Every structure is written in C-alpha cells, then in structure tokens.
Amino acid sequence: MGLPRFKRPGGTIESSSNLYVANCGPAVGLTFDTIEAVFGAYGPVKGVYLADESGTRVIVSYHEERSAESALKALSRRACPELGGRSLHIQYSVHSVCQVAVDDSIPVSMAASELDIPGLYLIHDFISAEEEKELLAAVDTRPWQKLAKRRVQHYGYEFQYSTRNVNANQYLGELPSFLSPILEKMSLFQKLGYAETVLLDQLTVNEYPPGVGLSPHIDTHSAFEDLIFSLSLAGPCIMEFRKYSTGVWLTSPDTLNDEEAQNSEKSSKFLRRAIYLPPRSILLLSGEARYVWHHYIPHHKVDVVNDTRIRRASRRVSFTLRKVRKGPCECEFPEYCDSQK
Numbered sequence: 001m002g003l004p005r006f007k008r009p010g011g012t013i014e015s016s017s018n019l020y021v022a023n024c025g026p027a028v029g030l031t032f033d034t035i036e037a038v039f040g041a042y043g044p045v046k047g048v049y050l051a052d053e054s055g056t057r058v059i060v061s062y063h064e065e066r067s068a069e070s071a072l073k074a075l076s077r078r079a080c081p082e083l084g085g086r087s088l089h090i091q092y093s094v095h096s097v098c099q100v101a102v103d104d105s106i107p108v109s110m111a112a113s114e115l116d117i118p119g120l121y122l123i124h125d126f127i128s129a130e131e132e133k134e135l136l137a138a139v140d141t142r143p144w145q146k147l148a149k150r151r152v153q154h155y156g157y158e159f160q161y162s163t164r165n166v167n168a169n170q171y172l173g174e175l176p177s178f179l180s181p182i183l184e185k186m187s188l189f190q191k192l193g194y195a196e197t198v199l200l201d202q203l204t205v206n207e208y209p210p211g212v213g214l215s216p217h218i219d220t221h222s223a224f225e226d227l228i229f230s231l232s233l234a235g236p237c238i239m240e241f242r243k244y245s246t247g248v249w250l251t252s253p254d255t256l257n258d259e260e261a262q263n264s265e266k267s268s269k270f271l272r273r274a275i276y277l278p279p280r281s282i283l284l285l286s287g288e289a290r291y292v293w294h295h296y297i298p299h300h301k302v303d304v305v306n307d308t309r310i311r312r313a314s315r316r317v318s319f320t321l322r323k324v325r326k327g328p329c330e331c332e333f334p335e336y337c338d339s340q341k
Contacts, residue, residue: 017068019060020051020093025084028056030083032215035060036148037161038082042074043067045148051093060094068092082162108238108274108305112283115273117241119287121194123274126282131181136317139205149212153205155179155254157324165223166202168324175203182231182319194284195227200321208237208316213297216242219322221291221329221337228285229321232277235313238303239283242294244269260303276305279313291333 005271019039024030032048039045039060052058062068076090109115112122127135144151147161155175157166175183186198195279202224206214219228273293277283303310334340 004321005060013090015065015069016094017046017065018063018093019062019068019072019272020057020091021056021060022051022089024083024088025050025056025058028084028086030086031164031217032058033075033147033161033217034083034164036095038080039071039075040148042071047149052309055207088263106172106240106274108150108276108303112275115241115275116274117289117293119285119289120241120275121192121286122277122281122285123188124278124281126185126188126231127181127280129280133281135178135182135319138176139317142176144207150209151207154203155205156202159202159204164217164220166324168326175201179203179319182321186229189284192299195286198227199225199323200227200229202322202324204320204322206318206320208235208297208318209278210312211239211299211301212297212313213299216240216294216296218291218294218336219285221331222325222339225325226286226290226331227323228290229319229322230277230283230285232281233317233318233319234279236276236278236303236310237297237312237316238274238305239277239295239297240274241271241275241289242296243292244294276303285289288333291331292336 022034024035035048035058036045039048039062042062044063046061046063049059049061051059060068060071062071072090072092075088077087079085079087114119139153142153144153152159154172156172157164157168157170158172183200186200189195189198208214275283285293301312303312329337329339331337331340
C-alpha cells in the first residue's frame with residue numbers, strides 16, 4: 001500500500017496546506033487523535049502523518065491553505081497547553097507526487113491465545129446478529145460528536161481527547177439502557193477466569209468509515225481501571241499491538257534495522273502482534289495487555305489476513321467499556337505508568 005509522502009522543509013516555502021511540526025508525535029506521548037483535535041481548531045484536517053521514523057515530527061495536512069496559515073501563526077514556537085505544554089516548531093511542507101511503498105505485513109492471529117500477550121482475551125460471537133442490529137439502531141438514534149475522521153458518543157463520563165483522560169467530577173449519568181444485554185453477559189469473563197469482577201461506568205462508541213483506524217496508544221493508566229473491553233459491530237478489522245522496551249514509542253529507531261522492526265520474535269526493543277476482530281466479537285485488555293502494549297487499528301481499506309484480502313465494511317462501530325479510576329494507578333508496570341513517573 002502507499003502512504004502520502006511529504007518533503008522536509010528546505011529553503012523557503014511561501015505557503016502550503018501541509019505543516020511540518022517538530023517536537024510533536026507518538027515518541028513524546030502525543031497521539032494522532034490528540035494532534036488532530038488541537039490543529040482542527042483552525043480548520044478541517046485531512047490527516048496527520050509521521051514525518052519520519054523518529055516519532056517526534058509529524059505532518060499536519062489541511063484541506064485549505066488558510067487553515068494551515070492560521071495554525072502556524074497561532075501555534076509555532078509557543079507552548080501549547082493542550083499538547084503537554086510543548087513548544088512546537090512549525091514550517092510549511094509540500095506534498096510529493098510519488099508514493100512510499102510500505103510493507104506492513106504481519107501474521108494475523110484469529111485467537112488471542114496465539115499472541116502470547118498476558119491479559120489479552122477475545123470471545124467470538126459474544127452477541128447475536130439480532131442484538132448487534134438492535135445496538136446499532138440504538139446508537140443511531142442518539143447524537144454523534146464529529147471528530148476529524150470518525151464520529152463518537154460518550155456515556156457515563158466524557159473522554160477528553162486532548163488529555164486522553166476524563167474529568168471524574170463530571171458524571172454524565174448511568175450507562176444507557178441499550179447496553180443492558182452486554183452488561184448481563186459480562187459474567188462470562190468471570191466464569192472463564194478472565195476477570196475477578198467486572199465493574200464498568202464509562203462507554204465510548206466509535207464509528208469508523210472505511211480506511212480510518214486508530215492511532216497507537218495505551219489507555220492512560222490514571223484514567224481507567226484494569227479492564228478495558230472493546231465490542232466490534234457491523235464490520236471487521238485488524239488490531240495490532242506493539243510493545244516497546246523503553247515504555248514509550250521507540251526513542252532510538254535507528255538502532256533497529258528493517259528486518260528486526262518487522263520481525264517481532266527477533267527484536268528485543270519492538271514486539272509486534274496482530275489479531276483479527278470479527279463483528280460481534282469482544283476483546284478484553286487486562287494486566288500487561290492493558291498497561292504495557294500499545295494497541296491500534298491500521299488505516300486500511302483492505303486488511304490482509306493470512307493471504308486473504310478482506311475489505312472493510314462501509315462502517316465499523318466499536319463499544320469501548322471501562323471503569324473510571326478515582327485515584328492514582330498502582331500497577332506493576334511503573335515504566336509505562338503516568339501515575340508513577
């Protein structure tokens with residue numbers, strides 16, 4: 001597949017709809033969603049892309065040049081509170097006609113047990129096709145909040161994308177009644193020994209159009225408790241997991257060659273796994289899977305699952321269920337934990 005390619009600023013570029021933004025990206029703890037939310041205040045964002053392999057520089061691409069101009073004037077060389085107080089170094093960038101070929105193939109497992117990630121569980125056909133239909137109908141009668149590339153709904157507590165956290169003092173009310181069939185089935189995880197208790201008070205509904213994925217991230221430790229559930233509706237996708245030995249995005253990507261980066265069994269700094277999530281399946285992240293491994297959904301319109309090409313549906317909807325944490329996280333993984341830094 002091909003990804004957009006942008007030229008690193010050189011000389012003087014008078015104007016462009018694309019911005020080269022330094023001191024910003026996954027390596028400094030900023031997800032693409034967070035970056036989009038901040039830059040989206042100045043106009044519709046077409047996309048956010050890595051500018052290079054460092055993870056500390058990104059390209060923010062707008063639909064209109066005037067949006068890029070407004071963002072550059074407002075954000076360049078100034079501390080940005082919404083981005084962790086970082087001072088951004090911004091220049092115009094230009095789009096190159098050529099495409100970069102990316103080989104991101106990786107064996108895709110159908111069962112969580114094949115991935116060797118402690119605390120990761122997947123149950124197929126957790127709900128019936130009729131229950132799936134009813135859930136989709138229920139959310140479609142509710143108002144959607146539009147993000148740059150997808151739509152969302154929040155219940156219990158609103159998830160704040162700029163901080164990747166929630167305000168525990170702003171309670172929106174009990175979880176909606178249409179969620180009852182799912183909550184009633186949660187005892188299955190206890191019966192299977194996957195969890196001791198299941199207590200949930202926050203729901204985020206995501207709607208993904210074809211080609212839209214999710215940026216690599218670990219759900220903020222201080223925001224949510226140990227169990228995170230993700231129910232897939234309407235369409236399938238591949239979810240990928242990455243584990244970095246440093247606790248964050250690779251800080252020295254040049255120390256890995258291409259073969260090591262792709263081969264999760266050989267690399268001591270970068271482990272990579274992938275699993276296929278069919279409609280009506282539910283995924284549980286707990287323990288190490290929840291606290292240590294980045295998870296994300298590649299931005300594909302077609303997924304390759306064991307040599308089979310599977311086109312994504314016209315929409316995929318996910319229900320992410322969590323329990324808001326009311327105190328600091330005291331997990332066993334301090335190098336990955338924002339509460340223990």
